[in-house]
Amino acid sequence: MTGFAWGAATDVGRVRPSNEDAFVATPGLFAVADGMGGHRGGSVASRLALETLRERFGSDDGPRTTERLVRAVEEANEALVARAEEDPDLRGMGTTLTAMALVVEQDREVLGVVNVGDSRLYLLKDGELEQITEDHSLVATLERQGRITRAEAAVHPQRNILTRALGIDAKVMVDSWEILPIVGDRYLLCSDGLFNEVADGRIEATLRKLADPSEAAHELVRLANEAGGHDNVTCVVVDVVADGEGGRTTSAREGQDGRSGPAPPAEPVAGPGAAPRPTHPPGPVAGPVRATARLRNRFTWRTAAFVLALATIGAVAVGSITWAGTRTYYVGIDGDRVAIFRGQPGGVLWIEPSLAEVTDLRADQLPASVVIDLEAGKTEGSLDDARAYVENLRRTLPAPTARSSAPPVVVPGPATSTPSTTPTTSTTPAPADAGSPGAD
Ligand code: MG
Numbered sequence: 001m002t003g004f005a006w007g008a009a010t011d012v013g014r015v016r017p018s019n020e021d022a023f024v025a026t027p028g029l030f031a032v033a034d035g036m037g038g039h040r041g042g043s044v045a046s047r048l049a050l051e052t053l054r055e056r057f058g059s060d061d062g063p064r065t066t067e068r069l070v071r072a073v074e075e076a077n078e079a080l081v082a083r084a085e086e087d088p089d090l091r092g093m094g095t096t097l098t099a100m101a102l103v104v105e106q107d108r109e110v111l112g113v114v115n116v117g118d119s120r121l122y123l124l125k126d127g128e129l130e131q132i133t134e135d136h137s138l139v140a141t142l143e144r145q146g147r148i149t150r151a152e153a154a155v156h157p158q159r160n161i162l163t164r165a166l167g168i169d170a171k172v173m174v175d176s177w178e179i180l181p182i183v184g185d186r187y188l189l190c191s192d193g194l195f196n197e198v199a200d201g202r203i204e205a206t207l208r209k210l211a212d213p214s215e216a217a218h219e220l221v222r223l224a225n226e227a228g229g230h231d232n233v234t235c236v237v238v239d240v241v242a243d244g245e246g247g248r249t250t251s252a253r254e255g256q257d258g259r260s261g262p263a264p265p266a267e268p269v270a271g272p273g274a275a276p277r278p279t280h281p282p283g284p285v286a287g288p289v290r291a292t293a294r295l296r297n298r299f300t301w302r303t304a305a306f307v308l309a310l311a312t313i314g315a316v317a318v319g320s321i322t323w324a325g326t327r328t329y330y331v332g333i334d335g336d337r338v339a340i341f342r343g344q345p346g347g348v349l350w351i352e353p354s355l356a357e358v359t360d361l362r363a364d365q366l367p368a369s370v371v372i373d374l375e376a377g378k379t380e381g382s383l384d385d386a387r388a389y390v391e392n393l394r395r396t397l398p399a400p401t402a403r404s405s406a407p408p409v410v411v412p413g414p415a416t417s418t419p420s421t422t423p424t425t426s427t428t429p430a431p432a433d434a435g436s437p438g439a440d
Helices: 041-058 066-086 138-144 150-154 200-209 213-226 301-326 368-376 383-395
Strands: 002-011 021-026 029-036 097-105 108-116 120-125 128-131 175-179 186-190 233-242 329-334 337-342 354-362 378-380
Touching: 002 021, 002 213, 021 041, 021 233, 029 041, 029 186, 029 233, 041 066, 041 097, 066 097, 066 108, 066 175, 097 120, 097 186, 108 120, 120 200, 128 200, 138 150, 186 200, 186 213, 200 213, 213 233, 329 354, 329 368, 329 383, 337 383, 354 383, 368 378, 378 383
Parallel strands: none
Antiparallel strands: 002 233, 021 029, 029 097, 097 108, 108 175, 120 128, 120 186, 186 233, 329 337, 329 378, 337 354
8 A cells, every 4th residue: 555745835036026926735646737828817816726636636526537638627627717807907828737646547547647837746766866747847747848958948038928728718628648656765755946046867866855745845945946947936845655654744835935835744645555656758649649529729928928029039030032033123134134133143132123223324435344243233222323323324324325225124013113213124024023123
């Protein structure tokens, strides 16, 4: 038979005005929630989510299964959405939720794990720390895609942007796992205030060093504050112990700010019998994710703000490149004629230069050095400057050829620009999307 011994600590940290984290440490149910939403929304969200979880999962109605745990999280989500609809002050609130509970699956007691957001469950097994849950965050997505490393993700400026949370949408997708409880295994549930401040290696070393789970939880919180305490931090350390080691059960002490989850029970939870060590590392059962609702592309308010910022940056970038790619003109060679192009020689990214005017000046009338320059493109700030440059070229030529009697050459194109008044050049209307040359 096995049981649990646990300890928990939470703290406001050194920067935030209030603690929006919450936790549960009760027989057979351990959870951490990290609220968000500003004003009072964050703390309401995390506490309401955990109250609902305890109420729905902890009731005596039917067997405790992983599916029931998932359903309790869904009901917590529904409770948040309903509360936000009732109270305009709470609109936009949300919370992460990571929970581990003793459940019965196929007549066997196992640990059911659920997660939404970027709070985490770690397992310390044989002295090695492993992250069980998968973060629903922007940086975790980038890391899974191989676009950034775990080390880069750990310090990424957008690492607090979530891609999934409770309270945002009427439906939420809940990840779940089932793990065999093995005596000697130690679990850590924590909010991002821990792992954003303390490296995994140091978390591992602390969990290995301090046998008492309560001491370990408080030491981890202390380390987070020592590293800066930029966020609320919450740690729940749960040991799987042999039944009868109830004396190891420790109380969940409150953090320095006096805010915490509910008081723990006096007795450890009765656990399952000694189960064989799993032949595979704990992980998803029957697939990595138990999808209880179709994942919708709804984001948290933090994600929405980030997406808006990205869109703005993108629009500015596109506008800048388009402007840079079309604002200037250059004199070059088109066939055997000197011509004026709108844009930059060679183009700028996707902005190709466009032919603006073909003059009656032939390249073979010009010195070779000038032709070389023109083949590379002689950039001018405006159409008038480009025309003036052509006129200067013309003045360098012998008088008989300075003014050609050849008719203007007109390049077909959209009729959007004003005709040139320069008698020595023909006019090609600029492309419609490039605007009027006069705009320069
Ligand atoms: Mg946090």
